[in-house]
Amino acid sequence: MLRPGDRLAGRFEVGGDQQEVAHKKAGIWRLLRWGNAQKPVQEDDLWLHAVDRQSGAPVQIDPRGELPSWGSDVRTETIARQAMAMQLSSIVKVLHVGPGVVYAPPPPASPRPALPLAAAAECALEACEVVARLHAVGCGGGDFEALYFGPRNLRVGKTADGWHIAWLVPGHAGLAQIDLFEDESLLLRQDKPMGGVERDVRRLVAFFFSLVSAEPPEQTSAPKRGGVMALLRAVFQAAPVPEAGSEVGREGSDPERAAALRALEQVRRGEARADPITDVASLAQLFLPLVASSAAWAARVASLPRVGSLPRLSFDWDGIIADGEAQLAEGPRGAFRRPEDRAFLELPLAAAYHQRASRSFAQGDLPAALRDVERALVLDAFAPYRTTLAVVLDALGRTAEARRELDAVLAEVEPAGPLAADRRVDAWPRARMSDEERGRIHATRGLIALREGALTEAKEHLGRALSLHPSAFHAHSLGAALYALGDMRGAQEVEARSVELEPTETRYRWALIMTLRKLGREDEAREHAREILRISPGEPSHKERFARLFGAGS
């Protein structure tokens, strides 16, 4: 924990006490509800102030919290590195990451101004640019995903060349809570289940509407939130003077702007549209008719990545593991000195080891995968990690050990319930072992049995795997067991299901073809084989196999 006078990364001389800031951040909800009304929570209390010894300039640090927040802190730092790499002028400059995040001082936070339509649209476009680029690397989408839309995180200010945003990315959770306390509408109401991208699209539109006003900013004393009729009046009666030569000045531009506003209003209300907005880049297109310099913005919008569903965020597992081991070696500290408090660190650290083991396995580095999964199990004897250990052992040819491990896991998790073996974790739904994980145990055990010729046992385990998690892989594996048992009809049914679930996986289709041939359904088999040639026309092994099974002239 940093104290006044300490240096972070040998560069930033700290002027406050990290423990105090961490304590205030953790208890912000308590401060907000029962704090001293005479002295409301100050933003400054939630920052660790420091001076950059390289430039002599002041900086602001969002420090790590206490031990329990280690997992979320390293995630925030991962997003901070992504933001740093983007180098967008609308993101508050991140100067250093780890431990904590060091920002250049952001412009002061202020209530949302009431802006002319074009200025509001430009700010919305800047925000779209940030979100689209963050979506491309797997950030965003949730209420607490280090991307906050409140006025203390997403700041709007006037500079010499107009109104611009200055966004804290990753966001400051403490500031977000103050914003939320003051304006509950920031928490997106969900009238239907929404994906992460759709949620951010709705939030961006809400941000735009929070800026626009029917009156020019000089005439308004407070931010206004007009409806679509007020906005349309603003377009037709008090449209800002367009730039010479810009698209806005052309004949018929006002109906275009009115159409854009109507479309944005539909998105805000969550109404169904003929051409639904499925990504932030498409949303940005709607703002183009509203800005003064639409030609310049059009090129920027065209270069935005189109992300319909968020990819997985990419973590630096080596760095996270090194950091976690260093924290463990440091021992107990602060308010978390009890032996069982180590689990606050051990559980996420084990998850990091398991992630790195999974990556090594996918890359074919089995010894590295084994080392990491064994370390994960020392830290947290979680059943899915034991399944991974069994999968790795099996891949290394140590099948008997794998079988023993799986039988031990199954004895613990079935039928007593997934939490029976794990008393360190409460019944919080996210901590429960998912059906998918339980399916993986049965699939692994069933495939070992299949290879060893224990066909009935294989059928039972693979059937259970399929019922727990109906994946194409499980259906295909059960099909192999039924085929080996001579149950061709049963095999055909589940293999058809695997093809339905993953139509482009040729391995599953070949398995179905072989079963159809056994059933004498030659025409169907040939049709599936032709489909394989259509899916991957350049693959010689498929052509060779097709010719061998159906003759070269088929």
Next chain:
Amino acid sequence: MHRRIAGLFTLALLVLLAAWSPSARADIPPSPQRPADWDEHPAPLPAPPPEKDLAARVVLLAAVLSLAGGAAVLTRRWRARSLVRAEHRG
């Protein structure tokens, strides 16, 4: 008597103060949790079952090889015996 009451009162006050003193523990989640969103890499799956016609071909190849191996052993033995017999005759 008064001293005892005062002592008990002070003790009770101290206990109350200790219980009341704000602690960072008050603001933490109730128990440790595994991160829900650290799922960059999917957990490893076992090797899929062998492909059917390939499996049949492997079995066929193994049978042919074992037959060929057996035949080679028998031939070698037969030759050895023939040589022994020829030596005896010789």
